[in-house]
Amino acid sequence: MDWIYGIVQFVKSRLHEMPEDQEQIEGDALYKIVQRCFDEPLSVEKDLKTIEIKVSPILVDNLTNIQRRQCLSLVDKNLGDTMNRVYGKDWKLDKVEEMRDPGLVYLLLHHDTEFVGFVSIKAVEDNEFHVLYIYELQIVKNYRRMGLGSKLLGILDQIVGLVNSDPVYTTRFGKLEGLSLTVFSSNEGAKKLYFSKGYEIASHSPAVRHLRNRKIQPDYFILVKKSF
Ligand SMILES: CC(C)(COP(=O)(O)OP(=O)(O)OC[C@H]1O[C@@H](n2cnc3c(N)ncnc32)[C@H](O)[C@@H]1OP(=O)(O)O)[C@@H](O)C(=O)NCCC(=O)NCCS
Structure with missing residues (x-):
């Protein structure tokens, strides 16, 4: 299992190239910009009715234990089997730690009072590029295939645009x-x-290996979408 540990450490090292307090300060600045994007709920069609999904931005430090548990249990429900296969049965320990990364901004999604998913994002240095990293995009099963994921990705594009046109942020x-x-x-x-939505396999991503008569897929790909 050494190779699994190696992969986990490799991914983590890429996401940890900034000192912690710097990550926190940039997270605060990102959070302030993100807050501007979600005054209005997102409208989607469910069972031929328009419903409103409220998006609540929240800094990692302000997440309650209940919210943290809801997020972790959704990751488990959605991708637990794959996590187990790829990272081994202790994947949750690493995930809990990763979900506390300083500078993370969460977007919690609710339909009325029902928790229907979350996104977590953070500005990181990834392979020497300063990017907005989407740590998680997780939607509850009953709320999928109604355009929510697409809308959220569109808003993340807008956030990158807002960040890049904010001289206070970019100067710092x-x-x-x-x-x-x-x-x-x-x-x-x-x-x-x-x-x-325009994402591509990054040049530093693990890649498909072509053997004589078959292809071997890596466990995961790193995708990037360059700024416009
Ligand atoms: C992946 C995920 C975030 C997509 O969210 P979503 O709100 O269902 O996405 P959208 O409704 O905006 O889908 C847009 C398009 O993406 C494609 N798509 C999305 N989910 C798909 C699926 N399960 N199978 C095939 N195509 C899919 C389709 O082309 C879809 O358009 P269509 O519904 O008109 O055919 C959601 O399925 C999810 O939370 N999955 C479990 C967790 C996960 O895998 N997260 C991603 C980790 S990297």
Whole structure:
């Protein structure tokens, strides 16, 4: 299992190239910009009715234990089997730690009082690029395929635009050069969504290996979408 540990450490090292207090300060600045984007709820069609999804931005430090548990249990429900296969049965310990990364901004999604998903994002140095990293995009099963994921990705594009046109942010931290994320190679639905929104496999991503008569998929791909 050493190689699994190696992958986890490799991914984590890429997401931890800034000193912690710097990450926190940039997270605060990002949070202030994100707050401007969600005055209005998102409207989507469910069962032929328009429903409103409230998006609440919240800094990682202000997440309650209940909210943290809701997020972790949704990751488990949605991708737990794949996490187990790829990272081993102790994946949750690493996930809990990752979900506390300083500078993370969460977007919690509710339909009325029902928790229907979350996004977590953070500005990081990834392979020497300053990017908005999408740590998680998780939607409860009953609320999928109604355009919520697409709308959220559109808003993340807007956030990058807002960050890059904010001189206070860019003078201090530099511009964001794009967005980045990790997707399991077996996650066909998510890959289809990301590719349709302009994401590409990063040059530093693990790649498909072509053997004489078959292809070997890596466990995951790193995707990027460069700034416009
Ligand atoms: C991946 C995920 C975030 C997509 O969110 P969503 O709100 O369902 O996405 P959208 O409704 O905006 O889908 C837009 C398009 O993406 C593609 N797509 C999304 N999910 C798909 C799926 N399961 N199978 C095939 N295509 C899919 C389709 O082309 C879809 O358009 P269509 O519904 O008109 O055919 C959601 O399925 C999810 O939370 N999955 C579990 C967690 C996960 O895998 N997260 C991604 C981790 S990287």
